[in-house]
Each structure stands twice: as C-alpha cells, then as structure tokens.
Amino acid sequence: MKYENASDVIPEGLLKEVQKYAAGKLLYIPSGEEKKQHCHDISGYGHATRGDGGGMGLNHTFH
Structure with missing residues (x-):
C-alpha cells in the first residue's frame, strides 16, 4: 500500500x-470490498472462549 496526498x-x-x-x-x-474481521476471528481466540466449537475452549479436558 502506498501513501498518496489526499488533495491529489x-x-x-x-x-x-x-x-x-x-x-x-x-x-x-x-x-x-474487504470483509471486516476482528483479530480474534483470525486467531480463533473468540471461538475458544465462546465455546462454539471453533477451538478447544477454556475447560477442555485432556485424556
């Protein structure tokens, strides 16, 4: 991305x-044309904390 003078x-x-x-x-x-994304949507953090199946979640138990 390059910078341009707004007056131009x-x-x-x-x-x-x-x-x-x-x-x-x-x-x-x-x-x-860009789709608005939040940083947690990209990282998956939001899914992990919401528990909607997008990540392990905070209370995941390892077996």
Whole structure:
C-alpha cells in the first residue's frame, strides 16, 4: 500500500469535509470490498472462549 496526498485523490469539497474531522491525522481508507474481521476471528481466540466449537475452549479436558 502506498501513501498518496489526499488533495491529489479526493475532490476539494469532500477533502474540506474530511478535514473538519481528521485534519493532520493519518487515515486508512478501506477499499470497501474487504470483509471486516476482528483479530480474534483470525486467531480463533473468540471461538475458544465462546465455546462454539471453533477451538478447544477454556475447560477442555485432556485424556
């Protein structure tokens, strides 16, 4: 991913609106096609703690 100057990419009116909320901040703008995932969805941690079969769970007994 490369960085671009927002004034080279975003129309002036929209840029002024964004500046009201985030002037001087570094923003990541997702493509809109990406599926939103939480870190525990990737690691499986959420499944393990919820006990929904996605992991061993916290009370798993080893035989």
